[in-house]
Amino acid sequence: MVRHKHRYIVLEISEIGGSPTSPLKIREYSIYKSIQSHIQTQHGDFGVAATRAGFMAKYLNEHTRIAVIRCRRGSYKFVSSVIPLIRKIDEKTVVVNILYVGATIRKSFFFIRNYQQKKLDEYCVSLKTDEERNRLKEAMLNFDSIFSKL
Structure with missing residues (x-):
């Protein structure tokens, strides 16, 4: 059995x-299809064939607008080269930025947790009650959807 690095x-x-402040209503599959279509236009059939195996959108938090996608190590440059070109997902005009590229999902979630903790500290300055802070913290640091898939 061969170990596939991602x-x-x-x-x-x-x-x-x-x-x-409103939740981003985009499905994980829509992110996948948008990236695949851009790979097709930029890199052709070879790019699509190289990235199709092992490529999937793993996580999307609609409140924090953070997503995690997984691809194989050999073809991640195809994927990462087209991500800044994405302008529409599910008929919504968007801007997609790459925040981090990691070798393990564990390190990626450490990065997300630290990144969202910094954002939470920025947002909590404007909130007045502890109840609002707790609801915001629950929404931003909720990783239940990814851990149910693992």
């Missing part, structure tokens, strides 16, 4: 023209 790419998806 790369986990942490993305930040920002909707243009949308409210920054």
